[in-house]
Amino acid sequence: MNGDLVVQRPEGLYCPPGDFYIDPWRPVGRAVITHAHADHARVGHGHYLAATPSEGVLRARLGRELNLMTLPYGERITHHGVTVSLHPAGHVLGSAQVRLECGGQVWVASGDYKVAPDPTCAAFEPVRCEVFITESTFGLPIYRWLPDEELFADMNAWWAANAAAGRASVLACYSFGKAQRILAGVDPAIGPIVVHGAVEPLNRAYREAGVALPPTALVTDIPDKASLRRALVLCPPSATASTWLRRFGDSSVAFASGWMQLRGARRRGGYDRGFVLSDHADWPGLHRAIAATGASRVIVTHGSVPVMVRHLTEQGLRAEAFATEYGDDRIEADLEPPAA
CATH class of the missing domain: 3.40.50 (Rossmann fold)
Known part of the structure; x- marks a missing residue:
C-alpha cells in the first residue's frame, strides 16, 4: 500500500485497506456505488453498497435480485478498518459521495454531483476531507446554469x-x-x-x-x-x-x-x-463544492480534466487526475448531445 486510500486499478477506483472498489467498470467482489447511472453502476459485481434512497432505481436498472446492501445517509460502517459513510451528492435520486476514514486520513469520492437545488433528490452536502475526488463534466468557465x-x-x-x-x-x-x-x-x-x-x-x-x-x-x-x-x-x-x-x-x-x-x-x-439543464455542477458550482471540503489535494476523474487540474494547481492545491471510464455511455451520462 502506498498510503493512499484510493488508487487506480484496471477494474476501477480501489480502496486498498478496505479491499473494495468505488463505481468499478469491471466485475469485482465488492463495489460501493455512488449512483445508478450506467457508467457508475454496472452489472456483475458480487456485492453492492449504496445509499438507501437509491435502492429502487438500482434494482429497476440492474435487477431485482441484486446483492445490495443500503446505508442511510450519514450512517457509518467499518470494513477492514476503513470507516465508510455516504453523503448526499445532489446529482440524482440516491446519489452519494463516499467518505473513507482510515489511519488518520479522510478521503471523499464524489461520483457525480450538483450543487443547485433539486426537489427530486437530497441536496449536496459538503464533507470535510484532506483529499477530494471530483468530476469535471462541465469544468469550463463557459458553463454557468440559470436559476x-x-x-x-x-x-x-x-x-x-x-x-x-x-x-x-x-x-x-x-x-x-x-x-x-x-x-x-x-x-x-x-x-x-x-x-x-x-x-x-x-x-x-x-x-x-x-x-x-x-x-x-x-x-x-x-x-x-x-x-x-x-x-x-x-x-x-x-x-x-x-x-x-x-x-x-x-x-x-x-x-x-x-x-x-x-x-x-x-x-x-x-x-x-x-x-440548458444539467444534473452536474457548473463551473462555479464545482469550485464552491471543492472549496467547501477544505481539501488540500484534489483528484479529477472525468470531464474537462486538464483545465480543472491546471486551474486548481494555480489556486495552490495539489491537483492530479485519475484515468476512469466514467462517461463512456455518452448520452446516458449527459456528456454530449446526440449526433445529428
Missing part, C-alpha cells in the same frame, strides 16, 4: 405556446434524473404529460421513494388522441429519430442538457429548442 425559476418559466412558455397552436411539445432528456427533475419543475396545468416507456419505470421508483411528481401516462394509455396535441412528451434522445415520434403528429422537438450552453449544439442535433 431553475427562469429555466422552467421558459420551458413552460414553450410548452404553452405549442399547446395553443395544437402542436405536441417533445422534450428529449435522459430517462433517469433529468426527466424527473423536469416533471417536478413544469406546470402540469398546461396539458397532459406523456412519457416514453423508458422513463415510466424510473418515475415509479421516484414515487415509491416519496418524490412528488405530476401524473404521467404512456401514449398507449391516452384514450383521447386529440389531447396529444397539447401534451408535453418526455423521451430519451434516441426516440426523437424513431417511428415512435410519429404518434404525436405535428410537434416541436427540444433537448434538455447542459450541452445546450454551447453555440451550435442545438443546430447540430436538429432540435427546434435547447434548454
Whole structure:
C-alpha cells in the first residue's frame, strides 16, 4: 500500500485497506456505488453498497435480485478498518459521495454531483476531507446554469405556446434524473404529460421513494388522441429519430442538457429548442463544492480534466487526475448531445 486510500486499478477506483472498489467498470467482489447511472453502476459485481434512497432505481436498472446492501445517509460502517459513510451528492435520486476514514486520513469520492437545488433528490452536502475526488463534466468557465425559476418559466412558455397552436411539445432528456427533475419543475396545468416507456419505470421508483411528481401516462394509455396535441412528451434522445415520434403528429422537438450552453449544439442535433439543464455542477458550482471540503489535494476523474487540474494547481492545491471510464455511455451520462 502506498498510503493512499484510493488508487487506480484496471477494474476501477480501489480502496486498498478496505479491499473494495468505488463505481468499478469491471466485475469485482465488492463495489460501493455512488449512483445508478450506467457508467457508475454496472452489472456483475458480487456485492453492492449504496445509499438507501437509491435502492429502487438500482434494482429497476440492474435487477431485482441484486446483492445490495443500503446505508442511510450519514450512517457509518467499518470494513477492514476503513470507516465508510455516504453523503448526499445532489446529482440524482440516491446519489452519494463516499467518505473513507482510515489511519488518520479522510478521503471523499464524489461520483457525480450538483450543487443547485433539486426537489427530486437530497441536496449536496459538503464533507470535510484532506483529499477530494471530483468530476469535471462541465469544468469550463463557459458553463454557468440559470436559476431553475427562469429555466422552467421558459420551458413552460414553450410548452404553452405549442399547446395553443395544437402542436405536441417533445422534450428529449435522459430517462433517469433529468426527466424527473423536469416533471417536478413544469406546470402540469398546461396539458397532459406523456412519457416514453423508458422513463415510466424510473418515475415509479421516484414515487415509491416519496418524490412528488405530476401524473404521467404512456401514449398507449391516452384514450383521447386529440389531447396529444397539447401534451408535453418526455423521451430519451434516441426516440426523437424513431417511428415512435410519429404518434404525436405535428410537434416541436427540444433537448434538455447542459450541452445546450454551447453555440451550435442545438443546430447540430436538429432540435427546434435547447434548454440548458444539467444534473452536474457548473463551473462555479464545482469550485464552491471543492472549496467547501477544505481539501488540500484534489483528484479529477472525468470531464474537462486538464483545465480543472491546471486551474486548481494555480489556486495552490495539489491537483492530479485519475484515468476512469466514467462517461463512456455518452448520452446516458449527459456528456454530449446526440449526433445529428
